Amino acid sequence: MISLPGSLETTHRYVRRWADDLRAGALEIDRDPEAVHRYLDLPAVRFLAGHQVPPEWDRASAAAGAGPAHGLATLERVLVSEELARGDAGMMLGAPGASMCGVLLSVLGSQAQKDWVYGRLAERPRWTCFALTEPDRGSAIGEMTTTLTPVGDGSYLLDGEKRYVGNAARADLGAVFARVAGTERLGVLAVLVDTADPGFRAEPLPTLGLRGVQLTRITLDRVHVPAERVLGAHLPPTRRGMWSIVSVFNQLRPSVAAIALGIARAAHDYVAENREVLRGAERELFESLGQRIDAARQLTYRAALAVDRRPAAGHLSSAAKARACELAEDVTMHALGFFGPGARLDHPLLDKLARDARGTEFMEGTRNIQKLNLFQGLHTGKVGRP
């Protein structure tokens, strides 16, 4: 079995306890995403916002945005994400904090940029957003049309549209991916934006599940981006572009897999708690789902370790993300089956979990995208070979 650093074991114990609090507000936030403001004092939410830390939470240094001292940042996020999503994925994803921007900053951010973001996050609970996907073009880098136009003094004007961006309507800060006008097809940069700047507008986009994260559509109309907000400018060119984006996604995918696992575990636990006796084929099905959760967890944790050891090693991340999202849909649907007709109405939490499970499919690449990644790895011998 994979062994964890002691500080991570401690973190896990705290986060697991804090996760239970999230469940209490799950259905309320599902009805009204703005209700998250009433839960900002929960330890889990404060932790995500960066305002509370578990004992022995061990950072490499005191600098803003410093990684964990044990060096396993992806594994740490996976551990936390699985537990908190088991509490409630909607509340977890809708919580304030650095979230995906934190991962982006860890790869592309200078210390001054980290100080700017984390300094503002420290003031009070603030949300961030991560704007990549575009209407009709998805997340394909080569198709991106949001544009950074150089002004001449090193700064840019940002124009375009983004879609399906979580938390953007409530965010103070965000990261936006855009193409520099006149550059080649893959010439994409990530920039930090202050959402209060003129030209930035975000509107909520109602969804069927994971409502806490409040997806939005963003319009960017000549948003001014100072030179110091361009991420990766301090890095060599080979570390700024696609390499960094791939690396960020490799690190994020195990976390999405962990969120899907958390949803699956919540549904599985719900069956255990609300069907006191399971016999025969039902018992078999329940145990079989439990084994599938265990197997997908192993895959997810191994994917996280692989990325922590080598950021380019993303094939296990794709496998874990694809498998865990499939599992979340299967387990939540089967869980409804344990309660017979009308289960969605009589067991609203299960109905929510079955809706939430679908939401993980689209994060950081759909199952089909993961499979194309995996095929490419298989075809080129980068995965599946001893």
Add this chain to the structure above:
Amino acid sequence: MTVPAEVREHWREARTSARNDGLVPALTLLSRALSPGVAPRGPRGHAVVPRELLGELAESGDDDADGDRDPVPGLAVLGPAGPPPDPSAPDARNWGTGLAWLRLGASERLREACLAYLAARQVEGSSLLLQQLVKGALADVLIDHLEIEGVLDDLAEGPGPDDSPLAPGLPLDGPALARLQAQITQADRALLRLLGAYGFTAEGPGRAAYASELLADVYCGWPRPAGDSAPNVDSRKGNV
């Protein structure tokens, strides 16, 4: 249950051998290592034995000596002889887990054969391998293989502390192993579908896949039907 380190090593070797050399050499290796001189018997007393080892066995059972039922050349099937072993005994568990490793290796070998076959086939001017549905099907199998590898690796690495956040929620018991074996079988079937009629011929890789299925059947059986349909209960009451 603590598994001796040498047994775990034999498990891993069975996978490597099945992948590199094929199912029969791997089974020969595993049989010699875990069941020397004795045919390993399934829960109902059957056995599948490399023909090469028949002369080394203390008992022969109902050997189909003319080889009519040989699943692949080089393998013999034996009918029940003597009392069947207790499937929960450590030796039977170690053998069953070893077979899962072996079958994973055989399935990976089939995957490689599939890649080579599909790369050589052309459709509308390009390789069949580059059709998106084919890519997706192969990726699905790869995900299964990686997941199974993780579960088996975990077993081979030995248990961690019970309170570890990474401890599995359920033990890998007999029914769980049967489901894992079924997952390998389903991965094989998915690969065979990509080979079309070629996978159905006795000359093609389908024959080794059949032998692998036979091993799972003899030593494990197919998992009991899980009953996917909703029970006839009043959902508000939960249990009836």
